[in-house]
Structures are given as structure tokens and as C-alpha cells.
Amino acid sequence: MLWILPALVLIGSLILYPVGYAIWLSFLDKHSFFPAERWVGLGNYLKIAWDVEFWDSLWKSVVYAAATTGLQLVLGVAAALVLHATFRGRTVIRALVLFPYMIPTIVAVIVWRWLLNETYGVVDHLLLRVGLVREPIVWLGVDHMMTSLIAVSVWQFTPFVIVSVLARLQTIPLELYEAARVDGAAPWARFRHITLPQLRAVLFIVVLLRSIWMFTKFDTVWLWGEGAGAGREIRTLPIYAYMRTFTYYQAGFGAALAVIMFLLLMAATLVYFRLYWREEEAVA
Amino acid sequence: MIRRYMLVTALVMATAGAAGAADKKVVRLWQTETEPQTLAILNQTAAAYEKTHPDVSIKVEGLAWGDLERKLTAALAAGAPPDAAHGQPITCVSFAAKGLLRPVDDLADSIPRNDLVEAFRNLCRWDGKTYGVGHSPASSVFVYRKDLLAKKGLKVPRTWDDLVQVADALREVKDGQVVRYGLTMTGQPLFINIGVGELLKTNGGRLFDAEGRPTLTEKPVIELLDFYKKLNRVLPPGWTGHAYLDTFANLANGKAAMLYQAYGRGVGYIEKYAPKEIADPEHFAVADKVIGPSGKTPAAQLDCEPWMVFKDAKGANEAVDFLKFFFKDENYIPYLHSVPIHLLSIKKSTSRSPKYADNAMIGKWRSWIDMQEKYFRNDWIKPVLVTDWDDMKKPYLLEVMGSGILVDMVLDSVKGMPSAEAAAKAQKRVEELLASAGHLKK
Numbered sequence: 001m002l003w004i005l006p007a008l009v010l011i012g013s014l015i016l017y018p019v020g021y022a023i024w025l026s027f028l029d030k031h032s033f034f035p036a037e038r039w040v041g042l043g044n045y046l047k048i049a050w051d052v053e054f055w056d057s058l059w060k061s062v063v064y065a066a067a068t069t070g071l072q073l074v075l076g077v078a079a080a081l082v083l084h085a086t087f088r089g090r091t092v093i094r095a096l097v098l099f100p101y102m103i104p105t106i107v108a109v110i111v112w113r114w115l116l117n118e119t120y121g122v123v124d125h126l127l128l129r130v131g132l133v134r135e136p137i138v139w140l141g142v143d144h145m146m147t148s149l150i151a152v153s154v155w156q157f158t159p160f161v162i163v164s165v166l167a168r169l170q171t172i173p174l175e176l177y178e179a180a181r182v183d184g185a186a187p188w189a190r191f192r193h194i195t196l197p198q199l200r201a202v203l204f205i206v207v208l209l210r211s212i213w214m215f216t217k218f219d220t221v222w223l224w225g226e227g228a229g230a231g232r233e234i235r236t237l238p239i240y241a242y243m244r245t246f247t248y249y250q251a252g253f254g255a256a257l258a259v260i261m262f263l264l265l266m267a268a269t270l271v272y273f274r275l276y277w278r279e280e281e282a283v284a
Numbered sequence: 285m286i287r288r289y290m291l292v293t294a295l296v297m298a299t300a301g302a303a304g305a306a307d308k309k310v311v312r313l314w315q316t317e318t319e320p321q322t323l324a325i326l327n328q329t330a331a332a333y334e335k336t337h338p339d340v341s342i343k344v345e346g347l348a349w350g351d352l353e354r355k356l357t358a359a360l361a362a363g364a365p366p367d368a369a370h371g372q373p374i375t376c377v378s379f380a381a382k383g384l385l386r387p388v389d390d391l392a393d394s395i396p397r398n399d400l401v402e403a404f405r406n407l408c409r410w411d412g413k414t415y416g417v418g419h420s421p422a423s424s425v426f427v428y429r430k431d432l433l434a435k436k437g438l439k440v441p442r443t444w445d446d447l448v449q450v451a452d453a454l455r456e457v458k459d460g461q462v463v464r465y466g467l468t469m470t471g472q473p474l475f476i477n478i479g480v481g482e483l484l485k486t487n488g489g490r491l492f493d494a495e496g497r498p499t500l501t502e503k504p505v506i507e508l509l510d511f512y513k514k515l516n517r518v519l520p521p522g523w524t525g526h527a528y529l530d531t532f533a534n535l536a537n538g539k540a541a542m543l544y545q546a547y548g549r550g551v552g553y554i555e556k557y558a559p560k561e562i563a564d565p566e567h568f569a570v571a572d573k574v575i576g577p578s579g580k581t582p583a584a585q586l587d588c589e590p591w592m593v594f595k596d597a598k599g600a601n602e603a604v605d606f607l608k609f610f611f612k613d614e615n616y617i618p619y620l621h622s623v624p625i626h627l628l629s630i631k632k633s634t635s636r637s638p639k640y641a642d643n644a645m646i647g648k649w650r651s652w653i654d655m656q657e658k659y660f661r662n663d664w665i666k667p668v669l670v671t672d673w674d675d676m677k678k679p680y681l682l683e684v685m686g687s688g689i690l691v692d693m694v695l696d697s698v699k700g701m702p703s704a705e706a707a708a709k710a711q712k713r714v715e716e717l718l719a720s721a722g723h724l725k726k
Binding site for chain 1: 353354357358360361363382460461471473520521522523524525526530534539683686687688691692695698699713717720721
């Protein structure tokens with residue numbers, strides 16, 4: 001028993017205590033930097049239920065998480081399949097593909113904001129030059145703020161999917177493909193009946209992790225919208241929880257938002273696991 | 285043997301050095317002047333102070349203006365604020381009301397108090413005490429390209445409607461694309477807050493009544509939102525995503541002909557980025573702020589962060605002592621000269637000093653300074669979200685600004701929501717915010 005004590009202490013102090021404290025805080029009316037606090041029970045949760053801003057930010061979080069996760073998955077699997085093939089310069093391309101995931105978020109955001117600026121950015125300049133658009137697209141304005149954020153997030157995080165899928169692809173026995181070829185299976189049939197089933201486990205983990213991470217993503221979203229009034233178009237739940245805590249100074253309300261976010265993710269994860277297991281059983 | 289001796293000596297010296305550093309009281313100051321030359325001057329002043337106070341180490345950190353309030357409150361929440369910091373006047377009042385600040389009457393008296401420009405003598409007072417002394421006052425200014433207006437035979441706009449018409453007339457299109465916009469404005473939340481307060485003042489409006497209840501459904505606010513709708517049609521389409529410095533860039537490089545929310549520091553950008561032959565006040569001129577349909581006088585935003593000293597800071601007294609040193613002319617004038625058209629003197633004696641006037645930039649851009657001083661003299665200038673000096677007694681303006689409700693109100697309106705509806709929505713949200721903090725009865 002003694003040998004697991006350090007692990008228990010670590011889990012207790014780094015996970016259970018902060019989560020427990022956040023739950024406790026969510027039942028209080030507490031100013032963000034004053035010790036005074038008042039027990040309000042479920043008061044913060046009731047307020048949230050009637051808070052239009054909460055529902056709006058929840059919707060934005062769902063849109064952002066679903067769009068970015070879906071696109072990362074499609075592009076990541078496609079890119080991994082390409083990088084799995086044998087061609088000249090493959091090693092260099094594989095290394096380059098990781099680049100967006102390795103650079104710091106702040107650098108990625110600054111560079112992309114610069115590239116997408118409608119006044120002097122390269123992207124609009126090229127689009128105009130090629131004739132794809134007649135007027136610059138205002139990527140950082142109210143109408144396209146979410147679209148541009150999704151695009152940048154997909155660019156930044158797709159390498160994670162590529163690496164995960166590529167690693168699994170390399171372990172699929174080649175005999176399976178050879179046998180399928182002998183049976184006359186076309187490329188699409190081989191992908192559908194061999195590759196995809198073999199990728200199931202890794203895709204399950206990738207979808208789970210990426211959707212949780214995108215739903216709770218703070219840094220990219222915050223930096224993308226910071227310094228712009230249009231930032232409210234991407235005011236997702238983590239941003240709203242931060243604002244309630246540090247600009248409204250309502251630590252209790254902010255904690256309640258964080259707890260709701262946690263519960264939503266827990267519920268989604270449980271449903272996801274359940275569906276996966278049901279399908280696994282059916283396959284078995 | 286020699287190597288071992290050297291190692292031991294080095295260790296002893298390093299330990300002694302560390303002990304020496306540990307004995308020093310570190311005083312942390314957060315301030316919003318982040319231009320390299322200003323930071324260099326402040327660090328020089330700190331070094332000069334440390335020479336006569338070997339037991340104190342002054343650490344000056346520069347923070348972006350738009351980040352200041354968030355970083356201060358996050359630091360307070362973490363229980364680790366600096367010893368002294370700049371803050372918006374409303375931040376200072378809010379912190380003073382919450383009992384977070386040390387009174388700085390001793391600092392004000394040392395300047396002395398009657399040498400401070402009258403308009404800014406009481407920038408941050410609470411319960412009869414002074415809690416902040418402004419480092420340097422500046423006014424927002426309206427800048428226009430005199431040559432471009434003259435070329436098109438346009439007059440300098442005087443009213444909100446004039447501004448929209450002139451901006452429209454100044455727009456230039458080439459090969460089907462806009463090559464110059466008539467007007468540029470920032471969509472940065474802090475500046476939308478500033479714009480709301482400032483424009484409302486020019487329209488004879490207010491944000492709160494005498495009881496502290498928000499007044500967002502009043503006519504001047506509705507007119508203001510209608511005006512934003514009109515502005516949205518003449519501003520660059522991405523203005524809501526444009527940062528403060530983008531607008532200076534737009535003006536300096538000729539992408540825009542007028543800038544509504546400019547500041548003296550913009551001169552630095554004009555000198556640096558505009559073509560040399562036009563980088564002067566004959567081309568980049570300043571004019572009075574435009575007046576709204578229900579207003580009578582122009583109004584501008586006061587940019588003057590008071591120095592605040594945190595009550596529980598270990599180096600609070602040392603911070604005040606350093607600030608007394610900072611305000612001495614031999615240190616203060618080089619500080620003002622580091623951004624000469626923006627950092628104006630809060631001390632009357634310094635403004636009159638020949639040493640202060642002996643600056644090429646001040647000579648060249650005198651008209652910009654005169655415009656700001658005109659606003660000081662006429663009391664046409666107030667801190668962000670303050671439409672009347674009595675508003676400074678309301679300790680919740682910081683929360684209203686931080687909530688972004690006014691920014692949302694403007695953007696709702698710009699996106700097409702009827703002005704009255706956007707105003708009513710914001711009114712409800714501000715009322716709820718104030719009620720939840722106990723500032724307003726439901």
C-alpha cells in the first residue's frame with residue numbers, strides 16, 4: 001500500500017483538490033480577489049440556466065469543437081495515408097508536417113493574424129491576385145472570426161492526428177492488404193474493410209482526446225480574439241468562464257461554469273465509451 | 285589543487301553575491317509605457333535611485349495598455365500584486381473602494397500638490413484621501429489628412445453626420461478596390477469602451493444616473509448606436525478586428541485619411557512610417573472631436589494612468605519614495621521626452637520649464653500639444669466611461685468595462701440589431717451585473 005502513496009498524494013493534490021475546490025467555489029458568491037464569500041447553494045447554477053451569454057458560449061464551444069475535431073480527423077487520416085506511402089523525400093515531409101504542432105501558440109496566432117489581415121495580409125492579396133475574390137475577405141471581422149479560428153486551429157492540431165494514425169498504419173500487417181489484392185479488392189474496399197477497422201482503436205482515442213481538448217481550448221481562442229471587439233464571435237465556454245472570473249470578478253459563477261463544462265465533458269465521454277463498447281461487442 | 289581552490293573561491297563569491305541580492309528589498313512596478321526608449325529611461329531612473337538606496341532594487345515592467353486591468357486583477361486574485369502599478373482612474377477608484385491601496389497623499393504633497401494640473405489633481409480620491417497620482421496626462425485626438433481634405437474641397441467635420449459624409453467622400457477606389465478609406469477606428473474592446481464614453485459625452489449623454497442606475501436606453505445612447513451603424517458603413521470592413529496600432533498604421537501609410545481615436549504617440553508612427561515629405565502637422569493635422577446631434581461641446585478621453593501603491597505590498601513605502609524621485613524634473617523630463625507628444629507633464633512647473641520645451645519634436649508638433657491642452661483647460665476630457673466627474677465616485681465602472689457589455693452593445697448594433705433593442709439588452713445586463721455585486725437594488 002505504501003508504494004502507491006506518492007501517486008495518491010500527487011493525484012489528490014493536483015487533481016482531486018483543485019476539482020473539489022472548484023465544485024465548492026461554485027456554491028459560493030465569491031469575489032475573485034477578496035476573501036469574503038457567501039453560500040448560495042445552487043444559486044450560481046440557476047443563474048447560469050437563465051443566462052443568455054452562457055447558452056451562446058456553449059453553442060460556440062460545440063461548433064468550434066465539432067468543426068475542428070471533424071476536420072482534423074478527415075485531414076489527419078488523409079495526410080497519414082499519403083505519408084504512409086513510399087515516395088522520395090518522405091522523411092523530410094513527415095518532419096515538416098509536425099511543424100505546426102511544435103511551434104508555440106502565440107507565434108502561430110501572431111503569424112496567422114498577420115497573414116489573414118485584410119489590409120496587408122498575404123492570403124487576401126493572393127486571393128485577389130488569382131481572382132478568386134473581388135474584395136478582401138475580412139477574416140478577423142465579425143462575420144469570419146469563427147471560420148478563421150477553426151482554420152488556424154485545424155492547421156495547428158492536425159499533426160497530432162497524423163502522427164497517431166501514421167504510427168498505427170505502420171503496424172497493420174501487410175499480409176492483409178496482399179490477401180485483399182489477391183481477392184480483387186479495389187483501393188477503396190481495402191481502405192474501408194482493412195485500414196479503417198484497424199484504425200478504430202486509435203481513432204477512438206484521437207476523437208476522444210481531440211474533442212475534449214478542443215472543447216476546453218483556451219489559449220488559441222483567447223489569443224485569436226484578444227484585442228478585437230469581434231472576439232465576442234468566438235467567446236466559447238472556457239473564455240466566458242475566464243471572463244466571469246477575471247473581468248466580472250465573480251469567482252463563484254466562473255467556477256460553476258467550469259464545473260458545468262467538466263460535467264458536460266464527462267457525460268459526452270461516457271456516452272462515447274458506451275457507443276464504442278456496444279459497437280465492439282457487435283463486431284466481436 | 286589550483287582548480288579546486290578556484291572552485292571554492294567561486295562558490296564563496298557566488299554565495300556572497302546571492303546573499304547580497306537577497307538582502308535587497310525588491311520593489312516591482314508595473315506600468316503601461318512599453319516603448320523601448322521609455323523603458324530605457326525608467327530603468328536609468330531606477331538605477332540612479334538604487335545608487336543612493338543600495339538596499340532597494342527597483343524592477344520596472346512594461347505591460348500593454350489593453351492588458352493592464354486583466355493582469356492586475358489576475359495578480360490580485362493570485363495574491364501577488366506588484367508594489368505599485370499604473371491603472372485606469374476607474375481602476376484606481378475601484379481598488380481604493382475595495383481597500384486594496386495605500387493612500388499616496390505624501391506623494392502628492394511632495395510634488396507638491398498645487399503644482400499638479402488642476403483638472404487632474406483629484407484623479408483618484410476615495411473617502412477624502414488620494415490614492416493615485418497620474419504619471420502624465422494626454423488626450424485622445426481626432427487626426428485628419430489636411431492635404432487630402434483640401435484636394436477634395438472638403439471641410440473639417442464638426443458633427444457626427446459631417447464625419448460620416450467626409451469619410452465617405454474621402455474613400456478612394458482604384459480598379460474596383462478600395463485603396464484608401466475615409467476613416468479608421470479600432471475595434472479593440474478597451475477602445476470601444478473609450479469610444480462609447482467619449483462619443484456619449486459629445487452627444488450630451490451619460491452612462492449612469494445620479495442613483496448609479498445605467499441609462500443605456502436614453503436617447504443619446506440610441507443615437508450613439510445609430511451613429512455606429514453609419515460609421516460601420518464607412519470604416520474598413522474589418523475594423524472590429526483592428527487593433528489600436530493597426531489604425532495608426534492605416535493612417536501613417538495612407539490606407540486611411542482620418543483617425544478618430546488617435547493619441548500623441550501616433551506622431552512617432554507618422555514620423556517612422558509616413559513618407560518623409562508629408563510626415564508633419566501640415567499634412568497630419570488635429571481638429572476638435574465631432575459633436576453628436578444632442579450635444580453641444582466636443583469631448584475626449586483622458587489618458588492618464590495614476591500610479592497606485594498596493595496597501596499590503598512589502599515595498600509600498602519604498603515604491604512611494606521611488607515615485608517621489610521619479611517626479612523630480614531631472615528624471616521626469618527625460619521620461620516625458622521619450623514620447624514627447626503623448627507624455628505631457630502633469631506638473632505645471634515642468635510644462636513651463638525651458639528644459640522641457642527644448643525638444644525638436646515638441647517644437648514641430650506643437651499644434652498636437654495645443655489641442656490636448658485646450659481639452660484640459662475646457663474640462664472636455666474625462667477618464668474612460670466617465671461622462672461626469674461625479675461618476676468617479678462609482679466604484680463599479682471597472683467591472684462594467686471588464687464585462688464587455690458595452691462592446692457587445694455596439695457590436696450588436698453594428699451587426700444589424702435595432703439600436704433600441706441592443707441598448708435595452710445591454711441595460712438589462714449592466715443592471716444584473718451591478719445588482720449581483722450589490723451596487724444596485726433590483
